[in-house]
Structures are given as structure tokens and as C-alpha cells.
Amino acid sequence: MKIVVTCLFGLESSVRDDLTDCGFDKEALCVSDGLVSIKTSQKSFASDIARANMWVRRGERVLLEIAEFDAKEFDSFYEETSKISWNDYIPTGYAITVNGYSRKSALFGISACQSLAKKAIVRSICRSRGLPEDALIAEDRKKGEVRIQFGIVKDHVSMMIDTTGDGLHKRGYRPLTHEAPIRETLASGMVSLARYKPFGYEALVDPFCGSGTILIEAAMMACNIAPGRNRHFAYETLPYIGTAALTEAREEAIALEDTTPSDDCFFFGSDIDKRAVEDARHNANTAGVGSFIKFSVADAATRTPSALASLTGLDRQLILTNPPYGGRLLTIEEADEIYKMIAHTYLTNEGFCRKGVRLSVITPDDTFERTTGFKADKRTKLYNGNIKCQLNNYYRLGKK
Numbered sequence: 502m503k504i505v506v507t508c509l510f511g512l513e514s515s516v517r518d519d520l521t522d523c524g525f526d527k528e529a530l531c532v533s534d535g536l537v538s539i540k541t542s543q544k545s546f547a548s549d550i551a552r553a554n555m556w557v558r559r560g561e562r563v564l565l566e567i568a569e570f571d572a573k574e575f576d577s578f579y580e581e582t583s584k585i586s587w588n589d590y591i592p593t594g595y596a597i598t599v600n601g602y603s604r605k606s607a608l609f610g611i612s613a614c615q616s617l618a619k620k621a622i623v624r625s626i627c628r629s630r631g632l633p634e635d636a637l638i639a640e641d642r643k644k645g646e647v648r649i650q651f652g653i654v655k656d657h658v659s660m661m662i663d664t665t666g667d668g669l670h671k672r673g674y675r676p677l678t679h680e681a682p683i684r685e686t687l688a689s690g691m692v693s694l695a696r697y698k699p700f701g702y703e704a705l706v707d708p709f710c711g712s713g714t715i716l717i718e719a720a721m722m723a724c725n726i727a728p729g730r731n732r733h734f735a736y737e738t739l740p741y742i743g744t745a746a747l748t749e750a751r752e753e754a755i756a757l758e759d760t761t762p763s764d765d766c767f768f769f770g771s772d773i774d775k776r777a778v779e780d781a782r783h784n785a786n787t788a789g790v791g792s793f794i795k796f797s798v799a800d801a802a803t804r805t806p807s808a809l810a811s812l813t814g815l816d817r818q819l820i821l822t823n824p825p826y827g828g829r830l831l832t833i834e835e836a837d838e839i840y841k842m843i844a845h846t847y848l849t850n851e852g853f854c855r856k857g858v859r860l861s862v863i864t865p866d867d868t869f870e871r872t873t874g875f876k877a878d879k880r881t882k883l884y885n886g887n888i889k890c891q892l893n894n895y896y897r898l899g900k901k
Contacts, residue, residue, distance in 0.1 A: 502546050503566040504539040505652075505661055506557055511883040512690040513537060515559040523556035525549075538566070550664045550736055551746035555729040555754055558689040558722070561668050564650055564661035573607040573656050575617060582621035582651075582660065588629035590662055591647045592740060596640040597622060601651035608653055618651055618660075645738040664742065666735030673731040674788035675712060682712050683823045683863075685728070687885055689718040694881050694892055695821050695861040699723030700767060703859075704813035708801035709824045710770030713781030713794070719821075720768050720790035727754035762792060769813055771799040802842055806858045820847055821861045826888070827868070837872045840864065844873040852876065853897050860895040869893050 508516045516537045521527050529540040537560070541549045546565065553563045568585045572578040591597060599615045599622070608614055627636045648663035670686040692715065697705055700723060707715050721728065730751055736742040772778050778796050785791040801824075809818045824843065827836030840862075844852075847860045852875030854860060862869055865888055870876055877893035884890060 502541045502543060504541050504546070504549055504553060505564040505566050505659070506537045506539070506553060506560040507535060507562045507564065508537070508560045509684075509687060509690075509884045510535055511881055512559045512686070515690045515693050516557060518693070519557045519559055520553065523552055525553075547736075547742045547746045548749065550742055551734075551750035552753075554665055554669070554734050554736070555727050555747075555750040557669055558718070558728045559686050559693070561670065561686060562663060562665045563669070565664055566659050566661045568660045570658050571656055572653070572658050575608065575613065578608060578614060578658065579617045579621050581658070582618050583624045585622075585625060585660060586629065587622045587625045590739075590741070591622070591626060592645060593630075594639050594641050595645040595647050596642040597647055597649065599649045599651070601653065603653040604655075606653045606656045608656070614651065614653070618649065622649065646735075647739070648735065662739075664734060664736035664739070666733070669728070671732065672728050672788065674717065675714065675784050676787075683714050683885060685714055685718055687883060688714045688823075689722065689728070690883070691715060691821060691823075691861065691863060691892055692719045692722060695819060695859075695894060697819055697821065700763065702815060703767075703817040703819050704809070704815045705768050706804065706809055706813070706818050706820050707770045707822045708772075708799070708804040708820065709822045710772045710781055710796065711774075711777050711823070713770055713784050713796065715821055715823065716768045716770045716781075716794050717785050717788050717790060720785070720793040721788060723767070724758060724760050724790060724793065726758050726760070726789055727751075730754050760789060765814070766793065766795050767813075767815075768794040769809075770794060770796045771801070771804060772796075773798065773800050801839075802846065805846055806855050810857055817857055817859070819859045819861065823863050823885075826865055828865075836864075836868070840869050840872040844869075844875055848873070848875055848895060852895070854895050856898065861892060863890050863892045865890055867891050 506516055513532050517530055517532050525539055531538045570581040599618045603609045624634050627634050650661045650663055652659045670684045672685050705719050737744045737747055775798050778798050781796050785794050824839050825831050827833030847858050878896050879894040881892040883892055
């Protein structure tokens with residue numbers, strides 16, 4: 502059997518690390534574009550699914566693959582799907598929802614594949630239940646729902662059951678959001694890609710903190726708080742996984758937390774919008790890390806290296822931020838002015854980091870580099886929702 506964890510492009514290695522950190526064997530993992538798969542067994546798949554859903558920070562969804570086959574034509578797609586023993590996975594009366602995707606394959610009509618898959622699934626269930634193959638089956642969402650997802654890549658089809666439900670980025674701590682919030686899974690990935698080590702010599706600072714997501718995710722990682730501890734998952738209603746698996750995973754997660762108060766603060770956020778800062782504090786408290794982060798109302802231009810050293814009491818600061826994008830909240834020209842201000846504040850005229858700081862800033866494509874004229878020391882292509890972005894990391898020190 503196989504568990505498949507989907508993720509935003511660019512975060513595959515981070516998801517792999519999530520899985521190895523929570524106990525999965527590195528040799529059992531396979532990384533490909535947009536997903537990481539895990540070998541599992543009939544004996545352990547329920548606990549493995551619960552553990553993956555509980556601990557994966559940078560993934561989007563955990564799926565149970567129940568079959569795979571090759572298909573270049575609609576007929577073969579339909580026939581192979583109908584051969585699967587769907588009655589083993591879909592309880593009587595449950596509603597059936599089918600979604601999917603196709604990449605580099607002859608079958609690229611998603612809506613047609615969805616319709617065929619649904620017909621094939623019903624045909625298989627009718628056959629198993631001794632009904633005519635063209636019979637209708639009752640579907641009642643009040644009883645439950647099984648979400649089927651197919652993935653077609655280079656004419657190879659994977660049939661999977663969604664065990665997550667609402668995406669993994671929905672941690673449960675952020676009902677209050679500032680305009681254009683960054684996804685939690687991406688924020689967590691940015692912290693790792695910026696190579697931040699908590700409780701060390703360096704403070705983590707976000708001068709455009711909005712609803713606080715980047716800092717909250719970093720603090721949760723520092724305290725080893727499982728991202729899924731305060732939410733529910735689709736697998737709970739599936740009798741072959743159930744609530745017992747969630748209870749066990751949650752109890753294990755709570756036992757591994759370390760929220761012992763620290764003498765020093767390492768996480769600092771600010772925003773010019775007072776309401777955003779209030780929301781950030783509320784979200785941090787809900788996530789259980791409110792005492793680890795200091796939020797304040799401030800113009801980002803005032804958060805200079807010297808001001809940050811005085812504020813944090815530490816010699817080094819990592820500025821990790823998601824400033825407003827042009828075309829969403831600001832004009833392109835207004836966003837460019839913000840990028841120039843960030844560069845002027847934290848980088849020298851030669852594009853090196855000023856003394857005591859590192860800078861990691863995410864913007865659409867390479868707009869930060871093009872606007873400022875400074876090439877990043879390391880760049881990573883990522884997606885913020887449907888927006889193609891680039892995380893620009895500056896860490897080389899200049900003379901000033």
C-alpha cells in the first residue's frame with residue numbers, strides 16, 4: 502500500500518523532512534514533482550495516515566493510494582477503475598466525490614475523467630453488492646463522504662482516497678486573517694528554506710507580519726507543536742481508519758510538545774495596520790504560542806538593523822517576510838517602492854547584508870531582484886496559492 506502526500510511545487514524536500522522527522526523511514530519515501538509517497542502496509546496504514554496528517558507541516562493533503570494502472574484511452578481508464586474493489590473503501594450510503602488532475606498524458610479532459618470514474622466506481626460497488634451494474638446507489642452526505650482523487654502522470658493513473666478533508670494548511674488557529682494572508686504550509690516551508698534555527702543567537706523578525714502566520718509557524722516548530730493537533734480529518738469517518746487512530750496520534754503529539762516558557766524572546770512581528778497586529782496576537786494565542794512572540798504596530802521602514810538589535814537584544818536578526826504584492830493590495834509601482842525600501846534598509850549598495858542581519862523575502866517571480874537590482878545569494882521557486890513566487894535569500898555580509 503502507498504500513502505501520497507501532495508504539496509506545493511518547491512516544498513517536496515521539506516515534506517520529506519516532515520515525514521522523516523515524525524518517524525517514517527527515509528528509504529520508504531519517494532519524492533517527485535508536487536508529492537512525496539510512503540510505502541505502508543495493511544497492518545500499519547491506519548496509524549501511518551493519522552501520523553502523517555498530524556505532523557506534515559509543508560504538505561497539502563494526505564491520500565491513500567489503493568490502485569494504479571496505465572491508461573491512454575477513456576475505455577481503458579473506465580475498465581481499470583471498475584476493476585477496483587471500491588466496496589471495501591466506500592461504506593454503504595456514503596456520498597462519493599471524484600476529483601483529479603492530469604499532467605503530460607493523453608487523457609487530459611478532467612471533467613470527462615471525473616464522470617467516467619464515478620460511473621466505474623458505482624458499477625464496481627453494484628457488482629460487489631449483488632445489484633445490477635447499471636443500478637443507482639444511495640448517497641447521503643449526512644452519513645459520510647468519501648473523496649476520491651485520481652492522478653494521471655505520463656499516462657500512469659493513481660486512484661487515491663483523500664484522508665485529510667480540509668487542506669492541511671487549515672491548522673485551526675487562524676479564523677482571523679489580514680488581507681491576502683500567506684498559506685500556513687508555505688510559511689512553514691519558508692522558515693526551513695531560510696535555515697532558521699530557533700532559540701539560538703538569531704531573532705526571527707517579520708516587519709510585514711499581517712495575521713502573524715510566518716512567526717506562528719516558526720514558533721510552533723520551535724515548540725514541536727504538531728500542526729494537526731487542533732483539527733479533525735476526513736479519515737475519522739472511514740471505518741477502516743476511524744477515530745482511534747486520531748486519538749493515538751494526538752496523544753503522542755501532545756506528549757512531544759515543549760511549551761516551557763523561555764527567558765528570552767526570539768520571534769518579533771510588526772505591521773503598520775493595528776487591526777492586523779490584533780489579529781496576529783489572537784491567532785498566536787489560539788495556536789498556543791502567544792507567549793513566544795512579540796507583536797507591535799510599526800512602520801517597516803523603522804525596523805532598521807540597529808533598531809532591531811535594540812528591540813530583540815540579540816546580535817543577529819533574520820528578516821523573513823511576505824510584503825504586499827503589486828496587483829493585489831497595491832499597484833505595481835507601490836510594491837516596487839516597498840521592495841526598494843526593504844533593500845535599502847537591510848542590504849548595502851553592493852547588495853550584501855548589512856551587519857547583523859540576514860534577509861529572506863518572498864515576492865512574485867523575480868520582482869524583488871529586478872526592482873532592486875540585487876541578485877539573491879540563493880533563490881527558491883515557490884507558489885503562494887496560484888501565484889508563482891520566488892523566495893530570495895540574502896546572507897553574505899558586506900563591509901558595513
